[in-house]
Amino acid sequence: MPELPEVETIVRGLRPRVVGRTVTHVRVLPGGERALGGCPPDAFMRALTGRRVEGIDRRGKYLLFALDDGRTLVAHLRMTGALLHRRPDDLPDAYTRAVLSLGDGAELRFADMRKFGTLQLVADAAEALGALGVEPLSADFTVEWLTERARGRTAPAKSFLLNQAVVAGVGNIYADEALFEARLDPRRPAGSLTRDELARLRDAVVSVLESGVRHRGVSFRNYRDAQGEAGANQAHVRVFRRTGQPCDTCGAPIARTKLAGRSTHFCPQCQG
DNA sequence: CGTTACCTGAAA
DNA sequence: TTTCAGGTAACG
Numbered sequence: 001m002p003e004l005p006e007v008e009t010i011v012r013g014l015r016p017r018v019v020g021r022t023v024t025h026v027r028v029l030p031g032g033e034r035a036l037g038g039c040p041p042d043a044f045m046r047a048l049t050g051r052r053v054e055g056i057d058r059r060g061k062y063l064l065f066a067l068d069d070g071r072t073l074v075a076h077l078r079m080t081g082a083l084l085h086r087r088p089d090d091l092p093d094a095y096t097r098a099v100l101s102l103g104d105g106a107e108l109r110f111a112d113m114r115k116f117g118t119l120q121l122v123a124d125a126a127e128a129l130g131a132l133g134v135e136p137l138s139a140d141f142t143v144e145w146l147t148e149r150a151r152g153r154t155a156p157a158k159s160f161l162l163n164q165a166v167v168a169g170v171g172n173i174y175a176d177e178a179l180f181e182a183r184l185d186p187r188r189p190a191g192s193l194t195r196d197e198l199a200r201l202r203d204a205v206v207s208v209l210e211s212g213v214r215h216r217g218v219s220f221r222n223y224r225d226a227q228g229e230a231g232a233n234q235a236h237v238r239v240f241r242r243t244g245q246p247c248d249t250c251g252a253p254i255a256r257t258k259l260a261g262r263s264t265h266f267c268p269q270c271q272g
Numbered sequence: 273c274g275t276t277a278c279c280t281g282a283a284a
Numbered sequence: 285t286t287t288c289a290g291g292t293a294a295c296g
Binding site: 003 | 288289290291292293
């Protein structure tokens with residue numbers, strides 16, 4: 001569920017509340033063991049207990065918790081995961097799969113209805129990360145880099161954007177929004193995009209992601225930030241889940257198709 | 273390269 | 285009852 005802006009919002013919420021705290025107790029609840037990727041729950045609890053969180057960072061859609069023994073707790077929320085900063089007497093969160101108690105009495109709850117999310121404790125973060133391309137909100141995200149990656153590719157532009165090895169952190173919402181902003185047909189083969197079009201696409205990706213961060217993410221259904229609050233960016237979405245509604249720019253009805261197995265929304269007029 | 277599987281629930 | 289969901293690894 002969360003894409004880059006949602007994960008960034010969670011990281012920013014957790015940082016001031018969790019960095020510097022020590023993990024005093026770890027519980028893995030029913031359904032939580034599968035998030036551990038084969039690590040036995042006891043081993044996970046033992047390895048994490050007593051560790052101090054030195055820093056929290058984001059890479060693509062992953063959250064990285066740097067621990068004082070040099071290891072990293074790597075979390076990925078996939079479709080329905082959430083990381084919630086709570087007090088022990090706060091109401092329980094549905095589908096809580098693991099709870100880390102912190103030295104100041106607060107707790108960090110990992111909740112995940114669909115159980116796709118992961119929590120991995122590794123010596124080197126790279127062990128837990130998939131193949132990740134450039135960070136789109138960094139200076140490394142250049143037109144040259146996009147051009148190189150797009151060369152010769154027959155996959156649709158939409159699939160190209162969803163590929164984490166190309167741009168890390170773009171998901172289904174922001175891919176559709178960026179293609180609309182760049183006025184590009186999501187079905188166009190990535191390799192057919194001109195340098196000019198790729199320049200537009202680059203700028204559009206940056207723009208929609210920055211807007212997402214500014215509005216604390218999109219909450220169409222499950223997404224909640226570290227305080228359990230919904231985001232506000234759904235009010236600023238131009239095509240995603242607006243099938244049949246008039247395009248803001250030209251009034252034509254927003255169309256929907258399927259690409260790379262994902263619902264894809266676009267304006268047939270503006271993105272022709 | 274596209275499709276399927278992983279899980280659970282909400283919406284059509 | 286069927287389809288769909290903000291993700292991605294594994295499969296053919």
